[in-house]
Amino acid sequence: MTTVEIPAALRRYIGGRGAIELTARTPQDVLDELENLYPQLYQCVCNETGSVRPHVNLFVNSTLIRTELDFAKPLESGDVIGIFQAVSGG
Amino acid sequence: MADRVVLCIGTKKGMFVAEAASSRGRFSLRGPFGSGVAVYSALIDSRGTPQIYASSCNAFFGMKLLRSTDLGKSFKETKSSPTFPKSDGRALANIWSLETGSSKKELWCGVEPASLFRSDDAGNSWEMISSISKHEHSSQWHPGNGGLCLHTIIRDGERIHLGISTGGHYMSEDGGATFTASNTGVGAGFVPDPYPEFGQCVHKIARHKDAPGRLYMQNHGGWEDRPGIGVLRSDDHGHSWYSIADGLPSDFGFPIVVHPHDPDIVYVVPLEPMTRTCPAGKPAVWRSRNGGKSWQRMSKGLPKKDSYYTVLRDAMDIDSLKSPALYFGTTTGQLWIGRDSGDQWQCLFDSLPPINCVKVAVV
Incomplete structure (x- = not known):
């Protein structure tokens, strides 16, 4: 199981929980499972082309992931996926 | 009987709602709703029980459509916002216009990149x-x-x-x-x-x-x-x-x-x-x-003198009372009322966030 930590701004889409457990084997699997199980949450993380939104960052443990290779890399037992709002604004 | 003037003020930092008696003497302000998120379009649907819609242009988590059924005292997201089909290849960047349709729950929505969407269920689902x-x-x-x-x-x-x-x-x-x-x-x-x-x-x-x-x-x-x-x-x-x-x-x-x-x-x-x-x-x-x-x-x-603001495309509206008042919002965060069809101007609010849109209705 992979733990996905959800930022406070998005917890309303999963009943207020701070994290969810998924069976995903890769970060891309995580996105696919989010799309199926929590479509409103998924739409906050990815746009309709499937790309992660430019001001959203995903981490595996403490490593930022961005490339296709990153998203295809197998997850290990105990890995934690973190979804974060990027530092930006005005 | 319609006796309240409701103003929706979409700003760079969220939606404000101002309300006054039809005498338009004093406007009370509430908000921001969808705070911190830019609102580029609003709609006051006064057919039947009034409903207020506002786009919420979230730079982080995408576009949302907000709806209020209590004259702008609270807002909730609709079940979905307009979304391009996956096969289209485009992604929604902003919601720029909201209009009512023929049937009671029908809405039309103009977006960026330039496209048109329609909803038959008050904004809970959309078709391109x-x-x-x-x-x-x-x-x-x-x-x-x-x-x-x-x-x-x-x-x-x-x-x-x-x-x-x-x-x-x-x-x-x-x-x-x-x-x-x-x-x-x-x-x-x-x-x-x-x-x-x-x-x-x-x-x-x-x-x-x-x-x-x-x-x-x-x-x-x-x-x-x-x-x-x-x-x-x-x-x-x-x-x-x-x-x-x-x-x-x-x-x-x-x-x-x-x-x-x-x-x-x-x-x-x-x-x-x-x-x-x-x-x-x-x-x-x-x-x-x-x-x-x-x-x-x-x-x-x-x-x-010395006023160098901009009034954006949706930032001026006029109410429907017998002697109507104009309203405009500025990029410097001022909301002005022009009483007697614009003959006499007064600043209602002078320190709001930059204003993108202003809509008014008598409800």
């Missing part, structure tokens, strides 16, 4: 209208300074008028099944052909229900070598357009608004074209009482 969203011209439209946006939807029975920046005026006469570029007389100052078939930077279009066939347009003017193309009128349902800019200090501006009880009375806010702010720092709304043949400057109560 391919006749304009995938129009054969669409690959040749290009973004203006505000992005490639479909910002105006005007419904008149089976006729639908759309304003696209930068795409021009498109019209359907079959309820949206097909759309045709209809820009005869609509100029462009930024391409070699002064009157192209399409591709104009239309800023806003307005109509009055009691003047069939008449439309007013604020187009992108301010071109020294192509004067007068900024403020236009059509008398044939938008098939052709002609200039009504004579007498204005500038034909550049964004909003254009028609008096609710007299289709000959029309209002614009001329701006200096390079800075897009009030000419000489002296803000004024200009009014025509004769359909654009002549114009009068209205500035009583507005600052007399």
